[in-house]
Amino acid sequence: MRKVENTVKKEYRLENLSCANCAMKFENNIKSLPDVEDAIVNFGASKVAVIGNVTIDDIEKAGAFDGIKVAPAKQRKEEKVPFFKRKENVVTVISFVFLVIGIITSFVYEETHPAAIGLFVLSIAVGGYEMFKSGLMNLSRFYFDMKTLMTIAIIGAAIIGEWREGAVVVFLFAVSEALEAYSMNKARQSISQLMDIAPSTATIRRGDKLVEVDTEFIQINDLLIVKPGQKIAMDGIVLKGTSAVNQASITGESVPVIKTIGDEVFAGTLNEEGSLEIQVTKRVEDTTIAKIIHLVEEAQAEKAPSQKFVDKFAKYYTPVIIAIAFLVAIVPPLLGADWQTWIYQGLAVLVVGCPCALVVSTPVAIVTAIGNAAKQGVLIKGGIHLEEIGRIQAIAFDKTGTLTKGYPEVTAVDSESKKDLIQKVMSIETYSQHPLGQAVVKYGAKEHIHAVEVEEFQSITGKGAEGVIDGKKWSVGSVSWITSISTISTEVIERVEQLQTEGNTVMLAAEDGQYKGFIAVADPIRKTSTVVLQDLKKAGIKHTVMLTGDDARTANAIAAKLGMTDVEAGLMPEQKLNAIKVLKEKYGAVAMVGDGVNDAPALAASTVGIAMGGAGTDAALETADVALMADDLEKLPYTIRLSRKALHIIKENIMFALGLKIIALLLIIPGWLTLWIAIFADMGATLLVVLNSLRLLKINK
Template identity: 85%
Template sequence: MEKAAKNEYRLENLTCASCAMKFENNIKNLPAVEEAIVNFGASKVSVVGDVTVEDIEKAGAFDGIKVAPINRRKEEKIPFFKRKENVLTAISFVFLVIGIIASFIYEETHPLAIGLFVVSIVVGGYDMFKGGLINLSRFYFDMKTLMTIAIIGAAIIGEWREGAVVVFLFAVSEALEAYSMNKARQSISQLIDIAPPSATIRRAGQLVEVDTEFIQINDVLIVKPGQKIAMDGIVLKGNSAVNQASITGESVPAVKTVGDEVFAGTLNEEGSLEVKVTKRVEDTTIAKIIHLVEEAQAEKAPSQKFVDKFAKYYTPAIIVIAFLVALLPPLFGADWQTWIYQGLAVLVVGCPCALVVSTPVAIVTAIGNAAKQGVLIKGGIHLEEIGRLQAIAFDKTGTLTKGYPEVTYVEAEFKDDFIQKVMSIETYSQHPLAKAIVKYGAKSHMHPVEVDDFQSVTGKGAEGSVDGENWSVGSVSWISSISTVSDQVIHTIEQLQTEGNTVMLAAVDGVYKGYIAVADPIRETSSHVLKELKAAGIKHTVMLTGDDERTAKAIASRLGMTDVEAGLMPEQKLTAIKALKEKYGAVAMVGDGVNDAPALAASTVGIAMGGAGTDAALETADVALMADDLEKLPYTIRLSRKALHIIKENIMFALGLKIIALLLIIPGMLTLWIAIFADMGATLLVVLNSLRLLRVHK
């Protein structure tokens, strides 16, 4: 039998974590549903089964949850003060204030005062009672159920004013929690809005405005200065500076010219560009980032799993405690009304809202903030593991170094003439080192001159006639065999080679003229990044490379790394990672996401560089640094450690405030409004504390 299609929908009004769990269970109980997952952090739902939007909305009717197609653009947000529930809260408050005034003028038991309190309770708590009574009929105990029992109990024992105050405070708590959660989710909604909804394309010689979902591969986008690029593609025509901060987190614009890759959602700053579309709208880099960030928030971190498990037993325990507080003291002669009231207060204070939301809100905020900074963390578990790292292993080529050769030293009597002649010879060569020399000359605005009789000498170098002189460019051993090279030059060359340089010598008509050293240079940022990692508490940094040992040790020494392992095959890198894990526990491997796959997979956290350019990096690693740069690594570790710290604080706040409130039972000082303040205070404290993660920057 064929499995039903999986559909995703965006959700509105999903404000609490326990509501999300109940909503998920309600959808799962629908007859045609095979599977359902509600992602509280991203505010979306995935459903496998033949159901309509109306069916799903019915499952969320208990909390007024609205459902919209996943690909629909965000609708106009209703301002905080215009939302129906907030207007009702304000009306409830007006009746509460008038009721309190009436109770002072007359007395609390006066029919007018009671009537005003009843109106305040009904207006402010209608939705809560509706949901609470349905839950009670199904023996489902959440905040609304506990609050409904408490308010009905307060009315029975004549505590009308207390009941009205509690309803108002609960409504305020709900409104502020919804506002704070929306603030935490902003990082995702901002990502969704990055790419423009339409673009100008050239079709059949005409310029037409087309919605992005209808743009096809090989269409040509026309991007004017100041416009956002709508789709991933390759530049066909034009030169410009493109601000890629939305994808890579880099604030400095990247220069783009013919043949360069550009990404949807990036800003074209200067020139006009013509871009050939290479990916469909759902496959663009920004679409993948949004998808991965949302999936990351759905994956539960270890601390969240612990909290969920704890809350499962915590709520029934609170109900039992409330029942015992209301029942036991009166059995030993205490006043029934006083202790029933205390039992109701225990029900309110014991709600697990703050505890349940303590971890997901911190993870949502941290992962969203990281995505805006160009760091893709693919799950709460990885966010937590980064914070526990003790050692980091680095691949050398393309990670600590630039990954391509550059000229590092030139030694000749007439340098400019020497470079131009050697560059002219190397223009005809296909060797990667030859390209580095040609590029070096071009940077100095030199142009190659004509070469006659060019010949490649296999395994040695190349030669040709320039201005009537016979030039030979190649290896140290070859040039030394056809010309005389002094011992001093040989000594200098050997020193350069130990530092990781490949040295090429040049001779003219058999006479030595000079040398050019080429190396894969260390990134300018590598040394600074390693110092920052040490300052952040990383105890051990090791380079794992397949390169020559002398070169690797020279680079590791210059960077101040604690260890280096050279000449390694991929399986040996895997063994090295396992050994590091045994010694240090939590170990990260940083590579390019294409090579070193076994080592990336075996590490506690696999970190890939340059995720913006490679699908493999996005798919294989636990963390992708979207820019081809290590600079975001110390930031990621700081963010993760801050998130771990905040999660622990949140759990302490959530439980601590409740324990303090529950201790007030002993002297009989716990009131309903203190109980709701404790619950509201704990929830708001947890959410606001988590929002501090938005302030962690590079």
């Protein structure tokens, strides 16, 4: 491959790219340009990446055979031309008018009448001009695609006097192309909707003035002003204000989230109630929504195993069909049959044998499924992962932050005066940085209890903390420490042990050595975890296992509540990795669900690594095969259902694409195969696989 100096990779968006074969030809045409080092066409996302010194005009010339339009990747999409105003569709309608008048004329007179033939020729010329131009050019280069095969078939039909058949086939082919383009645009709609989520301009505070600027000119640390009802244009941190923000476009969450000072917000989310002042933390090309769009488009470009098989099959399939068509046209006449009849049959075989439906059968399903998942807040990073999810038999879960909330909360308080106990304990824990102590402080604030002054605060390593409140010494800490300095009843000890068995950490408190009560703290199970695990079992997941570094007592208590198949506790990261390997040996396809950072080795070793809370962490977006953008497992059963449906639809598509053609080819035996039946078989198969794939758009939570 030639080396082009001083070049960079540039990306462009494409219009009118509706055919998978056309995409391959377009890519080869760009690569053949003199100053191009490499080019990659992403059919699913309708984009091209070019390394070389080329202009948009150069690229459009490379795609002139299919009327491909090119625009810079960052350019906002222009207003789309309505379906019935597109040039190719208008031409199709005019061709149809000539065809209908020609058919009427042929019935009034006869099919060989000069007026009828003239009308059919006009219909063919108007409707097939672009096709013939491409077909003849392809033929001169011995490149065989649908347009090449159609051109040969129409010229052959004209030579043997089948003018009406030729006109009907041209019209049906034009209709097929228009409907395929419409269907592919529909399949790509998920991506185009994602691109339109974030506004292109925003209001920025510059000194004492508010100015509206394009998002591409907004810098990090700029102050963004967002009024109620407006979309947030950039990722950032809230500096002033409190509001409910609808994050459905990023995370798929249906319920708005309250955002206040210090909270992170994302570009493309909707500010519903209050006014917010936001400090911008990322440039427009680095925002979460920009990364999602980029990763989804990359995912659509990555070929799934089934697609690689189809592409390889199609490579050998087309020459075989051309050979069969040639034999059908030549062999029977050489054995004494009628030349005109069998040449016509051979032309029909050429048309019916085009692999369009087969080539598009897999990518259209993958494009649709990945796009739909992105709208629901699930980022699937490639067709291979989409397929693998559908084959999963076992799922391993990290505990902290995945099945549980990931931070401690107060679960039980026992005292003669609960409010007094909370006040005294939170007052002492205010001086401590221990997570369990901070859980009590947060609980007290939530209950509108205010801390009091503490004197002589002292943290005692491994035991707890103590301080003097109103002249009395309060001690707060572990069960063993408080029981050593005060007398506690057997009944209380039994209750504490029961809570510990259920996964709680219990803090006891004493005033001047006299026991005053206890507070139980735990990392609570997410409300949705139980339902999600039940849904996974219904979806056919055979084995669910918790892999955690936590102690066995806590892990077993949580696993029992959730109804998990198995639990492995006290694991170091490398032990989690080994556990995944064992599961893969036993079940084949295994998923690991974690936070994308601490569980990186296990995520990498699993068949599919699924990261939680992708919207908040770049690491989750980068390391996992699948990212659940909301910090919630609710979307996991949906993802498995979508994947299994996609696998099912891909298999159906391949069966439809090959089955219809086989049936049509079998019509050669009794001599029933006609050109219009052939084009119906090809058009029908193509439309069937596209429309069947669009069913994936209907799958939601």
